[in-house]
Amino acid sequence: MPRRLKTLGAVNRCWGMLGYASTRLVLGGLLVVAAAGVFGGEPGCEPAPPGYRVYPIGWIRKAGGSTRIEIDERYRDAMLGVEALSEIWVLYWFDRNDTPEQRSILQVHPRRDARAPLRGVFATRAPVRPNLIALSRVKILAVRENVIEIEDIDAYADTPVLDLKP
Amino acid sequence: MPRRLKTLGAVNRCWGMLGYASTRLVLGGLLVVAAAGVFGGEPGCEPAPPGYRVYPIGWIRKAGGSTRIEIDERYRDAMLGVEALSEIWVLYWFDRNDTPEQRSILQVHPRRDARAPLRGVFATRAPVRPNLIALSRVKILAVRENVIEIEDIDAYADTPVLDLKP
Numbered sequence: 306m307p308r309r310l311k312t313l314g315a316v317n318r319c320w321g322m323l324g325y326a327s328t329r330l331v332l333g334g335l336l337v338v339a340a341a342g343v344f345g346g347e348p349g350c351e352p353a354p355p356g357y358r359v360y361p362i363g364w365i366r367k368a369g370g371s372t373r374i375e376i377d378e379r380y381r382d383a384m385l386g387v388e389a390l391s392e393i394w395v396l397y398w399f400d401r402n403d404t405p406e407q408r409s410i411l412q413v414h415p416r417r418d419a420r421a422p423l424r425g426v427f428a429t430r431a432p433v434r435p436n437l438i439a440l441s442r443v444k445i446l447a448v449r450e451n452v453i454e455i456e457d458i459d460a461y462a463d464t465p466v467l468d469l470k471p
Numbered sequence: 472m473p474r475r476l477k478t479l480g481a482v483n484r485c486w487g488m489l490g491y492a493s494t495r496l497v498l499g500g501l502l503v504v505a506a507a508g509v510f511g512g513e514p515g516c517e518p519a520p521p522g523y524r525v526y527p528i529g530w531i532r533k534a535g536g537s538t539r540i541e542i543d544e545r546y547r548d549a550m551l552g553v554e555a556l557s558e559i560w561v562l563y564w565f566d567r568n569d570t571p572e573q574r575s576i577l578q579v580h581p582r583r584d585a586r587a588p589l590r591g592v593f594a595t596r597a598p599v600r601p602n603l604i605a606l607s608r609v610k611i612l613a614v615r616e617n618v619i620e621i622e623d624i625d626a627y628a629d630t631p632v633l634d635l636k637p
Contacts, residue, residue, distance in 0.1 A: 357564055357631075359602040360522040362593075376593075380601060383577040386594030393593075396562075396604055398523055411549040427528075427542075427559075427635035428552030435546060436525040436633045438562055438604065465523075467602045469593035 361465035363451075365397065365458060374453040374466055381451045387469065388448040396468040397460055399437035407433045438467065527631035529617075531563065531624060540619040540632055547617045553635065554614040562634040563626055565603035573599045604633065 362383070363376040374395065376384055387393065402408075410433040412423040426434040444456040453469075528549070529542040540561065542550055553559065568574075576599040578589045592600040610622040619635075 356524045356526040357566075357569065357603070358522045358524055359604070362601050380577065380593075383591040383593045383601070385578055385589065385591035387591060390594060394606065396602075396606070400523075403523065411546065412551055423551065425549040425551035425553060427546075427549045428556060428637055430636055434634060435528050435549070436562075437523070438525070438634050440560065440562070440606070440636060468600060468604050470596055470606060471594055 359398070359467050361398070362468065363466040365460045365462060365464040365466060367462040372455050372457050374455060374469070376451040376453070376466075378451055384448070384451070384453070387445070387453060390445055390471055392442055392444050393453075393455075394468075394470040395441050395443055395455075395458060395466060396470070397439045397441070398465045398467055399432040399434075399439055400465055401461060402433050402437055408435055408437065410434070439464075525564070525633050527564070528634065529632040531626045531628060531630040531632060532618075533628040538621050538623050540621060540635070542617040542619070542632075544617055550614070550617070550619070553611070553619060556611055556637055558608055558610055559619075559621075560634075560636040561607050561609055561621075561624060561632060562636070563605045563607070564631045564633055565598040565600075565605055566631055567627060568599050568603055574601055574603065576600070605630075 361377065362380045363374050366373045366375050410426065410431075412425050413429060413431045413433065414421045415424055415429055415431075432439065439460065441458050441460070443458050445453060446456065447454040527543065528546045529540050532539045532541050576592065576597075578591050579595060579597045579599065580587045581590055581595055581597075598605065605626065607624050607626070609624050611619060612622065613620040
């Protein structure tokens, strides 16, 4: 992978395991940590920050030339007022790149041009980064039930959506 | 909590438990699911979407009238090029509101004004929402080592930062 210069491989492998450990239930959490240790813990891993869990609230759908955000029915009440907006921020998840290796890439050649100097991912919009959150501003064309029709978005079909903001 | 109209309480309690279940290790995962069932699983919960885990890449620091983003040393290489930017998007986590109850709030009175009509959180910037991701555009004043000095940001001191984007 020529784009990678320095990565967090070892750290992220540790974090993946320790990600099991939630503080929400002490007993369950202890068993979970034990499971990580038994089945995959790596010796010498630093303690990981706890992290936070995010869930899809909808998905990007593409069909017949139209692009839509389909909101999970559980979250439909959160759409009240979206119909009055002309544009919205869409936060989504680069799920095609959700591997420890791609989440450990810290520097890339912008636009995958190997001649371009390496740049840190925090100074680029690269779809590989520690937290795979994407951000796009889109035009709203129509809102019907749990579906928001939008102008095109630079995301694959069925990409998970995490949040919408005015 | 007068701001709440409809929430996802039961669903989120389930998800909190099922959040233990990672697909990354089958054996570990099975044990984890078992732990959730033994110690806290609620009967009748719907299967939850898997979700994704995000980690702090830094923290908002406030001291002596200045505001800084302190980047975790592990991610320092990802800052290359940030010093050339005058502004940056900061994605951070509303960690003060990270409870299942606050993540289940779907509608709020804007600006906590009880006379204002309820609005869905996707049509507001409310700090209670299913995924507690905050978004702010800030001016960069200086970059030194792993610290980015910025103009003020509407976030508490020590708030976890998830991502930076140009």
